[in-house]
Amino acid sequence: MSDVMRTTAPEGIKSEYGAAAQGRFKRLWTANAPGYLFLLPWLIGFFGLTLGPAVISLYLSFTDFDMIRSAEWVGAANYVRIATADPKFAAAMRVTLTYVVLSVPFKLTFALLVAMALNKGVRGLPLYRAIFYLPSLLGGSVAIAVLWRQLFAGDGLVNAALAHLGIQGPSWISHPSYSLYTLVALSVWQFGSPMIIFLAGLRQIPTDMYEAASLDGASKFRQFYKITLPLLTPVIFFNAVVQTIDAFKAFTPAFIISGGTGGPINSTLFYTLYLYQEAFGNFRMGYASALAWILVLIIAIFTAFSFLTSRYWVHYDD
Amino acid sequence: MTLRVSRRNFMAGGATLLSLSALGSKAFAADTRLRLLWWGSQPRADRTNKVSQLYQTKNAGTSITGEFLGWGDYWPRLATQVAGRNAPDVIQMDYRYIVEYARRGALAPLESYMPSKLNLGDFDPAQIEGGSVDGHFYGVSLGANAAATVLNTTAFQEAGVDLPTQATTWEEFGKIGAEITKAGKRKGFFGFADGSGNEPLLENYLRQRGKALYTADSKVAFGAEDASEWFDMWSKFREANACVPPDVQALYKDTIDTSPVTLGKAAADYAHSNQFVGFQAVSKDKLALNNYPRIKSDSKGGHYRKPSMFFSVSSQSKVIDQAVDYVNFFVTNPDAALALDVERGIPESKAMRDVVAAKLDATGKIALDYVSGLGDLAGKLPPPPPSGAGEGQVVLRTIAEQIAFGQLSPSDGGKQLVDELSRILAKG
Numbered sequence: 001m002s003d004v005m006r007t008t009a010p011e012g013i014k015s016e017y018g019a020a021a022q023g024r025f026k027r028l029w030t031a032n033a034p035g036y037l038f039l040l041p042w043l044i045g046f047f048g049l050t051l052g053p054a055v056i057s058l059y060l061s062f063t064d065f066d067m068i069r070s071a072e073w074v075g076a077a078n079y080v081r082i083a084t085a086d087p088k089f090a091a092a093m094r095v096t097l098t099y100v101v102l103s104v105p106f107k108l109t110f111a112l113l114v115a116m117a118l119n120k121g122v123r124g125l126p127l128y129r130a131i132f133y134l135p136s137l138l139g140g141s142v143a144i145a146v147l148w149r150q151l152f153a154g155d156g157l158v159n160a161a162l163a164h165l166g167i168q169g170p171s172w173i174s175h176p177s178y179s180l181y182t183l184v185a186l187s188v189w190q191f192g193s194p195m196i197i198f199l200a201g202l203r204q205i206p207t208d209m210y211e212a213a214s215l216d217g218a219s220k221f222r223q224f225y226k227i228t229l230p231l232l233t234p235v236i237f238f239n240a241v242v243q244t245i246d247a248f249k250a251f252t253p254a255f256i257i258s259g260g261t262g263g264p265i266n267s268t269l270f271y272t273l274y275l276y277q278e279a280f281g282n283f284r285m286g287y288a289s290a291l292a293w294i295l296v297l298i299i300a301i302f303t304a305f306s307f308l309t310s311r312y313w314v315h316y317d318d
Numbered sequence: 319m320t321l322r323v324s325r326r327n328f329m330a331g332g333a334t335l336l337s338l339s340a341l342g343s344k345a346f347a348a349d350t351r352l353r354l355l356w357w358g359s360q361p362r363a364d365r366t367n368k369v370s371q372l373y374q375t376k377n378a379g380t381s382i383t384g385e386f387l388g389w390g391d392y393w394p395r396l397a398t399q400v401a402g403r404n405a406p407d408v409i410q411m412d413y414r415y416i417v418e419y420a421r422r423g424a425l426a427p428l429e430s431y432m433p434s435k436l437n438l439g440d441f442d443p444a445q446i447e448g449g450s451v452d453g454h455f456y457g458v459s460l461g462a463n464a465a466a467t468v469l470n471t472t473a474f475q476e477a478g479v480d481l482p483t484q485a486t487t488w489e490e491f492g493k494i495g496a497e498i499t500k501a502g503k504r505k506g507f508f509g510f511a512d513g514s515g516n517e518p519l520l521e522n523y524l525r526q527r528g529k530a531l532y533t534a535d536s537k538v539a540f541g542a543e544d545a546s547e548w549f550d551m552w553s554k555f556r557e558a559n560a561c562v563p564p565d566v567q568a569l570y571k572d573t574i575d576t577s578p579v580t581l582g583k584a585a586a587d588y589a590h591s592n593q594f595v596g597f598q599a600v601s602k603d604k605l606a607l608n609n610y611p612r613i614k615s616d617s618k619g620g621h622y623r624k625p626s627m628f629f630s631v632s633s634q635s636k637v638i639d640q641a642v643d644y645v646n647f648f649v650t651n652p653d654a655a656l657a658l659d660v661e662r663g664i665p666e667s668k669a670m671r672d673v674v675a676a677k678l679d680a681t682g683k684i685a686l687d688y689v690s691g692l693g694d695l696a697g698k699l700p701p702p703p704p705s706g707a708g709e710g711q712v713v714l715r716t717i718a719e720q721i722a723f724g725q726l727s728p729s730d731g732g733k734q735l736v737d738e739l740s741r742i743l744a745k746g
Contacts, residue, residue: 067401068422154566155506174568176723259571260390261712264564265719280394282709283418285401 061289067279071286078290089291091266092274098180099270100247103187108239111191115198116228129196136192144186145256149173152182173257176267183253183268194239201235202228233314241306248299251276271295350640354384355399356410356627357392359596361661368657373647380640389572400424405632407641411457412627413448418705419630420451426633427454431642437650440668444699448625451702457628458645461663463592464621464689464696465518467510467610468577472603473585477501482586482608484695488523488551491611495560498585509560510586511578512567514552515718517711519588522610522620523548525697536704538739546732549721553728564722575600592626592663594685607688609695619697623689626663660685706742713738 036043061078063071082089118128138144151157154171162169172178205228213223251272254262262269262277275295279288356366363386370382385406387395393415399405400419411419419425433439438446438458449457467482474481477498482491495509513519521531530539555561562584570576574596578584589597591607598605610620629648631641648654655670660682665671678686703710717735720726726734 066422067397068419068424153569171565171569175565176719176725259576261571261715263716263719264568265716265723265725276394277712280397282706283397283422 057289057292060286061293063286064284065286065289066283067285068283074286078287079294081287082290082294088266088269088274092262092269092271095180095262095267095269096248096250096271099184099187099250100244102181103184103247104240104243106184106188107191107243108194108236110188111194111239112198112232112236114191115195115202118195118199119202129199132195133192135190142252142256145253148182148186148253149257174264176265179258179264179267183250183257186253187247187250194243197235197239198232201232205231230315234316237306237310237314241303244302244306245299248295248302349379349381350637352380352382352408352637352640352644353406354382354408354410355392355396355406356384356386357389358386358410361596361599362386365658365661369648369651369654372651372653372657373644376647377643382644400632400634403634405634407632407635407637408644409630409632410460410627411630413624414703414707416449416457416628416630417451417702418708420454420456421705424633425456426631426635426638427456428458428631428642429455435639435642436646438667441666442623445623445625445666448699448702449628457625457630458649459625459628459663459666460649460658461592461626461660462623462666462689463590463626463663463685464623464692465522465610466589466591466594466607466688468579468587468589468594468597469606469608470579470585470601470603471606473498473504473507476503477585481606482611484609484693485615486608486611487615488611488613492551492555492558492560495555495586496558499559504582506566506583508562508566508578508584510562511570511584511588512552512556512561512564512718512722513588514549514722515567515715516588517714518590519610520545520548520714521700523613525622525700526613526617526620530700531710532701532704532707532743534701536706536743538736538743540736542733542736544732545735546729549718549728549731552718553721556722564719567722568719579605590626591685591688592660594688595659595661595681598681607684609688609692612695618694621692621696622699623692623696624699625666664689704743706745709742710739713742 060071062073062075064074064077065071114132118125118132122128135144149156152172153159153174154169156172158172159169170178172182209227209231210223213227218226249272250270254268254270254273255276258264258268258273260273260277262273271291272295275288275291278284278291354366354370356362358366363384366384366386370384374380374382392410396405396409405424409419409425411425416425428436432455436458441459442462445459445462446455449455449459469481471481478501479494479497482494486494491510498509499507517531524530524540524544527540527544529541529544533539552561556563561567562578566578566583569581570578574580574589574593577587577589577597579587579597580600588610594605594607612620629645631638631645635641648658649665650667650670652670652673655665655667655673656677658665659674660678664686665674674682675686714735717726717731717738721728721731
């Protein structure tokens with residue numbers, strides 16, 4: 001509509017409008033130039049390393065690019081195959097959804113419990129906070145995945161402990177019935193970063209509310225249910241969205257623990273691992289790009305769904 | 319003591335560094351630079367770098383930079399570099415991938431350099447054929463090897479069980495395995511690794527039946543009933559505790575250090591003869607090599623001598639002549655041969671083989687004797703695996719695991735294997 005107005009506007013007004021806009025732009029620029037200068041490294045990174053490759057991968061997802069020969073346009077063929085003729089896509093999707101549905105709630109519950117324990121005013125809080133946060137820092141690393149392998153292997157520490165109870169455990173990481181759950185456990189163990197955020201959220205809740213509640217004779221559980229939880233919902237919401245996105249993108253633990261195979265029997269074939277196999281193992285970069293965009297779509301749908309439902313359960317006091 | 323750097327010293331030091339680096343870059347600029355990329359362990363890197371040094375002393379003005387990675391990381395890296403038009407000049411290539419890379423035009427055909435610049439006159443013709451795709455020559459074999467069973471002889475002795483021989487059949491092998499497990503001399507120790515998902519082992523079995531894995535025109539060369547019988551045989555081994563249970567086998571990631579033999583879980587595993595040096599290096603026990611079991615005591619031709627790996631030259635290289643010269647040096651220079659030993663397999667050149675054999679240590683000799691003593695066990699080299707064969711290997715492993723964990727019957731598994739392989743090959 002504004003376009004129509006501008007084209008029909010008399011000449012004088014138009015140029016005046018243009019000059020004003022130009023002036024405003026100039027003022028904005030002189031005011032903000034230092035800011036942009038400081039942003040420059042990030043901007044270069046964003047356009048060069050994130051947005052650029054993303055746009056190219058969108059293009060590649062409509063081609064049969066095999067990394068060596070030049071890419072040929074194949075239309076929606078890749079997407080059609082994903083939807084209709086790829087049993088491994090379904091397997092990877094199933095594994096990933098199971099992982100998301102299990103790891104996110106467990107991790108958040110665990111993080112909240114620890115945050116509440118630490119919020120009781122323990123002596124040496126900074127130390128505990130640091131210790132509990134540590135796994136989050138190390139979590140995505142190769143070393144931790146290797147450590148996990150050692151813990152849950154047939155003759156690992158976990159089975160050594162079980163042996164004392166007279167239980168002969170299997171090799172947890174290489175048994176299709178348990179392997180995924182060892183990865184869920186690894187994720188839950190890295191509860192540090194949501195914990196810190198929960199802790200900050202708990203600090204925001206005014207203590208006089210609890211004082212008033214206990215004067216009225218409300219039990220601890222009731223206080224938690226009626227005060228803590230509702231006032232914490234914005235933080236819970238934030239953590240849930242961030243952790244869900246992270247869980248969908250999980251790659252390193254499955255890659256290291258299964259040795260890149262996603263095995264045994266595809267039981268740890270995370271979506272991103274399958275994508276990686278298709279791209280770099282089977283030279284189907286075009287197909288893998290399509291897989292990547294499907295993942296973007298799925299994450300977008302989940303996030304949009306969270307935001308849409310949030311108004312029914314997230315309380316902002318202002 | 320505190321270290322103080324004055325501004326003047328700092329500037330002087332910086333200037334010196336700058337002028338040094340300028341000198342360096344000037345020296346480099348006049349050079350021919352060759353880049354190598356290979357997969358393998360540190361010992362292989364040491365040997366390879368030694369050959370590069372030898373080459374540089376004979377060819378002043380050439381500088382060689384080598385880079386190596388593990389098998390799993392190698393292929394993504396190579397694919398990325400080729401896609402980025404940044405491929406190394408000399409590429410270590412595997413029989414499994416040579417078709418993929420050659421057909422996509424990533425490798426330079428080398429037949430025009432023979433024999434003047436690339437002198438493979440005393441190579442076994444079959445091994446030269448192995449480096450050819452669609453009538454062009456793309457890969458110079460760096461050594462011959464053959465599939466083999468690695469045996470832990472110490473564990474056999476402890477259990478009081480005789481080692482398998484050249485004549486041992488699968489049936490006897492199963493009994494041997496069950497006896498070792500039953501002897502129970504070591505904790506959590508079994509007769510042999512579960513080889514049901516092992517592609518070379520299945521291929522050997524099929525060849526003894528007169529079949530193969532793939533035909534030359536990229537089709538599946540065996541039937542569902544062959545695969546079903548194969549899986550069924552392994553189910554019986556599992557029931558008899560002759561081989562490791564599936565959750566132990568699933569730890570195996572196609573590397574020497576995850577092999578059940580290395581991890582002390584089994585007395586036998588399936589590998590390639592050139593890996594024997596590596597197996598022995600990480601084992602306290604005394605190891606030996608033997609052929610894969612026979613189906614019947616007179617079945618022949620399951621094995622074959624194959625190029626363990628190739629050197630190929632990138633078609634993107636700006637110094638193809640120099641790269642070819644380096645490869646030629648690598649496989650025909652006696653000093654290079656001595657530095658390389660049999661770590662990449664047994665030298666293909668007769669002259670180099672003689673040079674190496676004269677100075678071989680006991681471990682290397684076992685590998686050499688094994689390959690040269692195959693006799694009627696060895697048959698013709700099969701055509702290079704079709705594109706998609708890498709994916710086929712994953713399918714075999716997954717189906718074998720499903721059967722081992724009891725999610726699929728051997729007969730259904732056989733059918734599914736043939737179906738899925740056909741689907742992958744059709745896709746290309």
